[in-house]
Amino acid sequence: GAVVSQHPSRVICKSGTSVKIECRSLDFQATTMFWYRQFPKKSLMLMATSNEGSKATYEQGVEKDKFLINHASLTLSTLTVTSAHPEDSSFYICSARDPLQGSGNTIYFGEGSWLTVV
Amino acid sequence: QKEVEQDPGPLSVPEGAIVSLNCTYSNSAFQYFMWYRQYSRKGPELLMYTYSSGNKEDGRFTAQVDKSSKYISLFIRDSQPSDSATYLCAMNGNQGGKLIFGQGTELSVKP
Numbered sequence: 001g002a003v004v005s006q007h008p009s010r011v012i013c014k015s016g017t018s019v020k021i022e023c024r025s026l027d028f029q030a031t032t033m034f035w036y037r038q039f040p041k042k043s044l045m046l047m048a049t050s051n052e053g054s055k056a057t058y059e060q061g062v063e064k065d066k067f068l069i070n071h072a073s074l075t076l077s078t079l080t081v082t083s084a085h086p087e088d089s090s091f092y093i094c095s096a097r098d099p100l101q102g103s104g105n106t107i108y109f110g111e112g113s114w115l116t117v118v
Numbered sequence: 119q120k121e122v123e124q125d126p127g128p129l130s131v132p133e134g135a136i137v138s139l140n141c142t143y144s145n146s147a148f149q150y151f152m153w154y155r156q157y158s159r160k161g162p163e164l165l166m167y168t169y170s171s172g173n174k175e176d177g178r179f180t181a182q183v184d185k186s187s188k189y190i191s192l193f194i195r196d197s198q199p200s201d202s203a204t205y206l207c208a209m210n211g212n213q214g215g216k217l218i219f220g221q222g223t224e225l226s227v228k229p
Contacts, residue, residue: 114159
C-alpha cells in the first residue's frame, strides 16, 4: 500500500531556533498534503493544506510566518517551525492524498514527528 | 455543535468481544467516510474507506454508513488485544477536501 514517510520522528531543539520536518509520499505523487498538530489524548488539528507548486492554505489561528510550509515537489512537503518556543512542543503529523486511489480521495498519514523545544 | 461527534470513551472490552464504534455528523454534504486507527505516539493508519451509504467489510472490520441518519459505525469482530488503540472517524464532502475528524475513541481490549 501507499506509504507516507515523515522525518525526523523525534527532534529536540533549543528555544529560538528553527526546525524542519519533512513529509514524503514514497510510492505515489501527492498533489495535496496536509499538516496536523495533535495534543495528548486529543484529535488532530489541521494546520494547513499544502498544494504542490502553490502557497499553502492555513487554517484560522495558525501563524503562517511561524509555521512555514513548502511543497516543492509532488512527493515532498516540509514544515519549518521558526523561532520555536516551548509551547510549540507537540506531535506534528503530515498526510498526503493519493489521487489515484479511492476516487482520488484516499489520504494516508505519516508516522508523526515529536517536537520538544527546551 | 461540532460537525462530527464521536464518543471519546475510553471503551474497555474483553478479548473476543464485538466492538461498535460510532460517529454522528451534521453536514449532509459529507460523502466520503473513513476510519483510522492510531496507536499511541504513532500516526493514524487508514482502516476503512467508504463512499455514500452502505456497508463495507474487510476481515474482522465492517464499516457502515447511514446517510439518512448521518451516522457511521465501525464494527470489530473477535476483538484482539492488538486492536487496543484510538479509532478516529473522518469524513469530507468532496474529493481532495480537508478531512473533518471525530474526537477519537480510545479502545482497550483486555486479554
